[in-house]
Structure formats: C-alpha cells, structure tokens
Amino acid sequence: MSVSTLVTAERDAEAGTLHQRILNDIEGKIVSGEWPVGHRIPFEVDLAREYGCSRMTVNKVLTQLARAGLIERVKKSGSFVSQPHTQSAVLEISDIRKEVESLKLPYAFNASRVVRRKAQGADRLLLDVSVGTPILDITCVHLAGGRPFCLEQRLINLDGVEGADRADFTKVAPGQWLLSQVPWSSAEHRIHAASADADTAEQLGIDKGTACLVVERRTWSAGNAVTQVRLTYPGDRHALVATFTPSS
C-alpha cells in the first residue's frame, strides 16, 4: 500500500533503532485501540524509564507523533491520543505517462500549442496572472494503446517559467517537462465530474454527454502562478486512488 511521503513508515522494524521501536510501540497501542481517543499517555519521564532511555529520545518520538496528528500535547497536563478530526488522504497524482505504462499499454501523445497574452475577462481556463502576461496555451491528447486516454488543457505562465517558449513538446509532454523545470511548488486540485461537451467528446473519441472525471490543478512556485491544467478522463475507465495511513 502506498504511503505518504511526508512521513517515514518502517512499521516492520521489530528491532531497528530505539527511536523506531518506541514509535512503533506507541503507535501500535493507539491504532489498536488499547489507548483510546482521549487517553493520556504516560509522561515523558515514565516512558523514558520504561524504555530505559533518556527523555530526549522519548521527546523526539512524541514530537513526531504529534506532527503526524496521532497525539496532542498539552503543557502541564500531558499528551493525549487525538481524534482523527478529519478524514484526510494522500492522493498520488502520478505522471500520465507512468499511469499508462503501469497499465502495460504503449504511451503516446500529441500536443498543439499557441502563445498568446492573458486577456481580460473569462477564459477557458483562468491562470492567476495579470492581464497582458504572455501565456502558452497547450492542448494535448494522451493516448494509451492508440486510444485517447486523457485530454490535457494547459496554460503556462511564460513570465514564470524559464525556457517554456522554446521547449519542444513533441518528445516530452508538458507536464513532465514542467516537473523537471520548476523547483518546488504548491498546488491546488479540484476534482469533479462532468458530462463531455461536443469538443471534448470528439477529442477523446467518446459520445457527447459521457461522464468524465475532471482534475484541475493550479500550481504556484515561490508565490507565482506557474501553470494551470485540466485533465479530462473519459467515462468510468479511470479512477484516482488515494490512501491514508496514520503512520509516522
């Protein structure tokens, strides 16, 4: 099962380091219900004595568990098992090429591009840049085994991404290219269902009105809009999978 990259798991470790042993032990007591929600776990000094180690070691473990959201720490009172307040899950949005290849189908794509400037008012997609900013507008159909797999409509902020206007998107898909160019970024995803309109249906080779899964992603790097993309997956042929493990 895929696990969040934000936290290291290694739940197997029956031995491993002392740190891991304590962590697994405590996590086990929480997820098994032995220590129910609201239960006050032993004080740091007591845990330190129990495991025969210093308080610092226990402290680091508890800090990690607190960061992972399994416990809440209150000064003077102690540490308490917290309620999983919100059902959150980690969605792994992999590269479309990888997605297709994991289905053991040959991958291909064809892209068309237009350079224009950000216009006033409504747009097909709304990139969060000021009016007049040069924008690269890309439409790309990803193919799996020769059949349309996904329609990608993308805007790239040419002021924000070095070399995007000269990039060759016949060999490398824009999404993949951007991933290697833009350092680190934050992103917002919006996932919904929509019926295919005439244009979309034609490009994906499906009937008009077919239910499609639409993923829209807006990406920023260092506060600047980088790109916005809408991925339309035809029908119920495709599903996103997200997993959640309390792990820490």
Next chain:
Amino acid sequence: MSVSTLVTAERDAEAGTLHQRILNDIEGKIVSGEWPVGHRIPFEVDLAREYGCSRMTVNKVLTQLARAGLIERVKKSGSFVSQPHTQSAVLEISDIRKEVESLKLPYAFNASRVVRRKAQGADRLLLDVSVGTPILDITCVHLAGGRPFCLEQRLINLDGVEGADRADFTKVAPGQWLLSQVPWSSAEHRIHAASADADTAEQLGIDKGTACLVVERRTWSAGNAVTQVRLTYPGDRHALVATFTPSS
C-alpha cells in the same frame, strides 16, 4: 489554504524558535530555486556554525525536511535537494454534514438499514470479510436545503465494530458515528465518474445518465475491515479539493 495535518507549517514565523527560523530559511532557499534540485546543501557542522547553534539543532531540522521529502540525506556525501518525485496532494475528506453546513445550507438525512450476512460472490459493494460475517447495510440520502446532496451506500462489519447493531442512525449519520467509535484507521479511496443509473437518479432527484462524482472508501482498523462506503454526488455541483504544500 488548508494544509496537511501531517506536518506543521508556521511559515510566518520570522522570529519564533531557532528551529523554526532555520527550517523556514532552508525551505525558502529550496522552494525559491536558490538551491536547485540536486544541490548539495551545506554540511551540518557548517550550518551549525552559520546559525550559531549546535549540530543537534541543525540535525533535527534536516531530519524534518528529509521526512517531508524536500531533501535526501546520504551518509558521507551530504544532504541534497530532492526532486518532487511524485505530485502528491492531501485530500481533506470532511464529514458530509460539515460540507453542507459550510455551504450555509440546512442539513438533513434519512437512512434505511438492513442486517444480513456476507454472501458468496458479487455484491453491490464488496466488504473485505469472510462469508457469513454479519453485515449492516445502510443506504442514506444526505440533503442540503431539502435537495438531495449525496447518496451514501455503506456496509459495516458488525464483527469489527462494537455496538453498530444497536446504534441509532436517525440522529447521527453512520459516517459520523463510526468516526467517533473506531479508534484509528487506514483507508483507501477510489474516485471516479459515473453516469447515474435509474435507481441512483431517482434517489438523488436527477436525470438518468447525469455525470456523478463517486467516492468509494474502504476502511480498516488494526488490520480488520471496518466499513466500505460509496458516496455519489450528483452532477457537477460538487467538487473535491486537494492541496499540496511542501511545508514542513
């Protein structure tokens, strides 16, 4: 912007603790691109000297950054800015009641229930338990402002959840009740689009064939299947939002 609960942010802190200051500083250099992917960041001892602190403090910061996936640490060689290998995002799947209330609409629901035993072969939903296990089968329509908002089809493992057979699901929706009963759990979500069949369309008061967003969630606690639920949201009226911030 909603942020992962797995990691604490506090990026504001221009002062704060020394730990936070160092963390923000280094993270800033990475996300801004000043330290590009693959760049070797200064050694712990050098950073310690630079910030005028001990190596342990720097070590804890770097450990945190490594856990968050921003850097990779290699013994002898040093620490390197890592490539955001996979576009992952944190999906906050909130309680349906909260979802509705955040739209400032009055919330209501009506549920019907059947107790039966796990049968062999295909089922509408497939709960991962052995044949013969008692199962609670619930169908629930969630209403927002009197209109159908979401159709919930749920199976609960009665052997795995204490008191579910006696629970009163007229006041508290099953999802909410389970969240408070089951200690900690792992979950797998499957998100796809589907056209409403006749039955679904009728219960949601929409036309047959309308595109729907379907979220299926399977939940385990301590290795045992707890529940499986399918949430069907009508049309393009509803969207899931997921965010990703490198933060740490």
Next chain:
DNA sequence: TCCTAAAAGATGTATAGACATAATAGGGCC
C-alpha cells in the same frame, strides 16, 4: 471569602559530547 502570588509539574528547546554507521578516498601490497 476572595484575589493574588508563588510553587509545582509537565512539555519545549537547545547544548555538548559520545559512539555508531556507512561510504568514500587513499595507500600499500601482490
């Protein structure tokens, strides 16, 4: 009695030092 001040009890943060571990670089030997 009630308000305030001090003490106690828990976590939070930081330090300096020690030893472990892993990978690399260099040197000596065949």
Next chain:
DNA sequence: GGCCCTATTATGTCTATACATCTTTTAGGA
C-alpha cells in the same frame, strides 16, 4: 593494474543536563 584494508568524513542516534514556558494547584494575605 587491481585489490583489500584503513583512515577519514558526514550523517545517525543517544545521553545527560540545563533552562524556558505554560498551566494548574496551592498557599498566603487583605
């Protein structure tokens, strides 16, 4: 030249200690 052994170097883990901080409880005084 090729190979192994060792020294070096950087991270990994842990300890013992110190002081800060926050909150509750207790004690004292008007």
